Amino acid sequence: MRDEDIVKVIRAGENKSPEVAAYEKEVVAQHKKFADQVPKSGTEQSPGGVKKVDKTERGAVLHMENGLIHLTYLMPDLLEVRVCKDDLAGKPFSYAVEKYDWAPVEPTVIEDRQAVVVGAGLFACNVNRGTGQFSIYAPDGIPLITNTEEGFQWLGDGVKWSRQLLEDEWCYGLGQRADHLNLRGNRYNLRNADPFLYKRGDDPCYYSIPFYFGFQSKYALGIFWDNPAKGFVDLGKTQTECMSFEAVGGEIRFYFMASLLPETILDRYTTLTGHPYMPPIWALGYHQSRWGYESAARFRELASEFRRRKIPCDVLHYDIDYMNGYRCFTWDEKNFADLPTLVKELRGRGFKSVAILDPGIKVDPQYEIYKDGKEKGIFLTYPDGTPYTGVVWPGTCEFPDFSAAEGRAWWAEKVAEFVKKTGFAGVWNDMNEPTVFLKNGPDTFPDYIIYHGENGLSFSHAEGGNNLYGMQMARATQAGLELGIPNERPFTFTRTGFAGVQRYASSWTGDNLSTWDHLRLSISMLLNLGLSGIPFSGPDVGGFGDTPDGELYTRWVQLGSMLPFFRTHSTKESADQEPWSFGPQYEAIVRRYIELRYQLLPYFYSVMAIANQKGLPFIRPGFFHDHSDPYLRAQDDAFLVGDSLFVAPILEAGSTKRIVYLPRGAWYNYWTNKLIDGARHIEVDGPLDTMPIFVRAGHTLPQWPVQQYVGEKKLSQITLRVYAGPGETTLYEDAGAGNQYLEGEYRYSYFTCGFLPGGRFGISWRTAGRYKPPYEAVRVRIVGIPGEPNDILIDDKPAPVWFFEHGVLEVLSAPFRELALVGRRADSSASAQTAVRRPKG
Template sequence: MFRRDRKKKQDKSSKKQTEQTQIQTPNGQGNPPERYAKVAEKMAKQFAKPPVTGPLKTPGIIQHVQQIPGGAIIHAANASISVIFYQPNLVEIRMRPDRQFPPVFSYALSETFKFAPQAATVTEDTDTVVIGAGGMACVFTRTTTQLRIYMTNGQEVSVESGFSWLGEKVTWQRQLPADEGCYGLGQRGWGLNLRGRKWALWNFDPVGYGRGTDPVYYSIPFYMGVHPEYAVGVLWDNPARGTVDLGAERANQMAFSADTGELRLYFMADEKPDAVLKHYLELTGLPPLLPLWAFGYQQSRWGYVPSNKFRELAREFRQRLIPCDVLHFDIDYMDGHRVFTYNKETFGDLPALLSELDKQGFKAVSIVDPAIKVDLDYETFRDGQERGMFHTYPDGRLFVAPVWAGDSAFPDFTNPTVREWWAGQVESLLKVGFAGLWNDMNEPTVFLPPGPGIVPEYIQANWEGQGNTHLGGAHNVYGMQMARATRMGLERARPDKRQFVLTRAAYAGAQRYTVSWTGDNRSEWDHLRLSISVVLNLGLSGMFFTGPDIGGFMGDCEPEMYARWIQVASLLPFCRTHTCTGTVNQEPWSFGAEVEKIARKYIELRYQLLPYLYSTYVQGAQNGVPMIRPTFWDDPSDTRLYNQDDAYMVGDALLVAPILEQGATKRELYLPRGVWYNFWTRKLIDGSRTIELEAPLDQMPIFVRAGRVVPMWPVTQYVGERPIDELQLLAFAGIGETTLYEDAGDGLSYKNGDYRYSYFSTKFLPGGQFAVEWRRAGKYQPAYKKVRLELVGISGDPEMVYVDDQAAPLWFFENSMVEVLSSPFSQVRIVGKSPDTSEAAKTVARRPGPSGDQTS
């Protein structure tokens, strides 16, 4: 269990000394990485599979069709293909040469998804077999087993080149339309549109990746293809090492491949990308709600030693009035890098420290790596070894490899008993006072000269009791299942709280257990730009809460870069500065007074926007829509937005267009269709055109979609510092609707209905009137009694302002904005002056918006 340091014994029997020596040095004598490298090379040869040569095999001509619930099994000359519709627009496709279709087990799929076959029809003629279920139809060509998929409107959404295999390797190909944008696939060190490259499906620690580095930490085998007229999604449900080729070998063809395992995929199609992503989240699970404090600013570095460094850090934040909610504890606080311990010399007062931080409004998050040091005086290892909790070689010997603590063993998180055991270790750690946990090194990574390596594929895994020799050692699901076990421990320790688990590596469906960050980035300008595309594609892969290490993890950040980076990250879901040991200081005040002022400004803006950020995340988590979205999200018909990776949407109201180049104080932006307001100047701008923006160092361009209401709070130094006594509603003239979700910010009372939805409508009324209407539903009662409504876009001094049909007691007009102070209202009505009469504003009321309203 959790210990101040490892247990030391003065007297040891010779038997125990021999036993410990045998366990600690199973790879021989010498430097741990070097001797492990020799063992790894030997084992790789011993367990290597002989190469398979020969022509690719294909299913061949269709011989017989067997109708089953939800679809059919196509029996071809060389293989059988199962097609089952589980939703009208979602179909499962499996291909097996052995013609056996055992029940599906998948770590990707959610236990809550109802695998109820849809009513399907099967029709045959001399040329084709057609399987349909209302939303889509699968059409097989009899002579080749080629598959075409159509939507009910007749739109062809997929032309397959077909299915093939060679030995254990399986491949599925699909023609790639010329105008289809390619997205998702987890974390990729590339631009937003992934087309034209071949990507590895393999989790790997590249130690400071760059543009084009592949693979990296987090591969998710979910592809989203966006077309002006439709969108498709493919979940390649095979966790083995694989690839996805998006037009690299052939410009008009994509292909998923896996080295072993079953060819099983889920194909979905709909008119818009949001519907496709919703199908994927229904399959793999929605993310749980997070505590509100997770949306606050967070500070970290590898190198905060000793414990008083944290006291100094906390004092600086509060004295400098820079809001902060979370401090992260990296591996420095442990005893010799042994997880679930702390060093009695440098952090002997850890429980008292965490208590002090909590009283000052700081939550503490601890790093937890999977590797357990091989040391019989270390209780976690001894207990795990005795219980058989660790991975083994095929011959049953303990698998040991070097990581931070030296030779280490690795828990097998595909074993339910191991997850229970790990959860118990986590419980003991939380008793010290940590509020959340941070899983790192869980690709899983081991140390090999000259750089990192991986736990080999031949290592044995339990796989829920099924064994895993056919799936490459459960490598790609390792981080996900570690996060699952970590979450179990948090839920046991604090069943009445919402949990915060952060992971570096995972797999499809991990959003059920954890949030993520973008790994060990670099203090480089291109990495600042990559932050946006990586976060966007993770969001399109179901990971809605993520963000980069602000300022970069590896290398020395410089003042201008930090200022621009904290601007970018201030409106991303996960907002944390983190850096490596040995780098320059990277706190918000480390780069001089000017940058400190900028950092404070944008962190304060984040805290002002907390109700909007939190509400956007929660609504997305409930409906399967990411908080951070590509600019094409609401208008996929505009292909000019398909490659726009230097801007992003926060919900459907805010568009962020940061500066990403050194020395730049202006930039161009292609503004999406609609009418927008400059957040800072309140000026109205028409979209569907390229504009030039001025952006001095202290300003990041932000735009607000016309017709939206942005809720804001007063600045606090941390979540819960004091009750929020006033709600500010920043309304931008136009026609539209905005939804605000509110609850207690922590705890589980929302599951019993303790929440509230507010629906804001902005509309024009006859007689030159404009109104903001507010409907509320739910039993949660916020603390605020005062409301400050600021209506932007009014061309002149109104004749009258009414609140719920009564003359407003307090309002004023200035610079095209009407400000009204009141209690919560049902309607505020502006009489006598319409919103801005410029040409751009006139279009607000007549141009259809992205959701069919007329906001833009």
């Protein structure tokens, strides 16, 4: 039986074939051979009490009855805690942590008979001398962390840390969880897996990021459990008021951060593990993909249809269909004979091409990629050094060891050669949880497969290989793109990852389903990914498995238009899911929302720039706007985009309106310009052609003209859509591609709106940076003006042309410093928070 046929039989669950039975028998035999070479549990042991204290430049080392506790302040509000049996092996290497050079801190160490207190300004650790009980307190005495009686534990090869969950603590983050936004009351795997066509509540999923984002009554806090070994995190499932991290290997090492502001937590976490990479602006456009685009002719047809129907699109994705027998770095000489020519032709029509690459390298002595990897010792092995093989799409494969610098360099070289040869602009990493097809065995590599990592460090699949694999593959892929197209800004996205993957790639939520519940579930999954340091992500719009009807697809496109990664993708077993696949009625609405996406690209790009600089999510829970409102802490049917937009998608079949809780302050309905006061539930219309969107009063939305792809036309004019009220908005601009921004070729604009002396409404525009945008004209549309002003002053001179109609003032101008309305002010009404009123008449 051919390898391809073995794959089909295993995926179908039909284990009747003698060939398949023989294959599985061989794999099971290998498992039995090495079954004892996995981490083992053992008798519980704890550090016990404090015997001696050594002060350090950043804190203290506590010598306990058993082992040591290192307390190291990296910043006044960022603490590293290590609990180890001894210091003989030194501090383990971390693939997650990027930053090691920190500014000096001034810790204090206070000892008495009862306790040792180690602090550095914003919080302090308290360790009981007799029992070793560990706590962290805020400056006002509020307990932030209090260990349970079990506290720190060694369990044979494994480790565990247990702390109290406060009654008012909300639980978020932890990567991708097919669950509600608030994760409290659940226990989750810390293991990356491929839950093909998963449903709500399935666990594990693709991204197990051991970063916990908590919110207590007053403080936000972050805990990064820096241990890549398989394990669990329990958020009050086993014991209602207890949270625990546990792992089958490694050491107890975590980083703790706390702040009154949630945004500070993500800034500290991404300062530690690396800020999200800055994608090219075209990656924020619309992407079309499908497993089943099987020929060059199909791609040409797609391109023609998008342009003929005037539906904007920037990216076409090539699934495994383009390969020769699913072999990486090859293409089908029959159906894609002219692949480089095709890619070049499509680029000329405004389409970037992105190719899938899986980690499995087909075992085939005639396959040059396999031969080269074999000769250079790149592939993973069993503990005795024999090659590990698993079955995936090409059949029997070996797999690169991405934990080693040599393995990453080899892969990067192959990626670079491939993109040079083909012209692909980006790479999509799939199957890298890693996944293998085996019904009567593990869905990933065996726990005892050996990795040869950094600095001579070796570890098993269970001890870190599983969770690190996808992240390190993305790292190598990104490096390959930088080598292959050095003057372009690379674009990589990966189905799985670990803490720190945001440095190298964006993500998506994997093989979802075409259901209304998955539409809703997309929001909470993306919010928690954002709270795990991964801002650039999205679902397969329309659902990967099964086929949506026109209504569901339309509602999903509406939602997708406001998400960071906007891609339709589906399986070949489903019906077509192009924007025109459901008939003219739906096509018109879908076009409208894709056009809206392109109009808002300068705003979305600015949100990504802030993510790149500060680690803030692209889409955010409502509590980022008002963290004092307990209702917003559980809201997962609406969300912020940046800090200017609030989106409330329609999530139920047949619905034409919905109830939404609007955050505190004044908001404008994007479609009607109606001013609405927040901190309450409102009913809002949402017929099929409308997804409710609200804009924060005092904010400015920068907009571009509709283009069929980024860069189709020279940008001669930008529109500033200003919503009357006091506030400030940031616009980030650079070339949108290339790496000149890393050398300072960028510009920030700050639009500040407010009321001037005499009740006049004004806008100031300040800039910083040396990038010069191409536009020379600015169209300003001010929403929320109750009556026609007497005059408009631009830099203290009367505006030559302006219009006023139905509460909207429009001015055409060159870029300015100050714009003021004379003789009228934005009405002020029910909102004391913003002093903005509903327009009259």
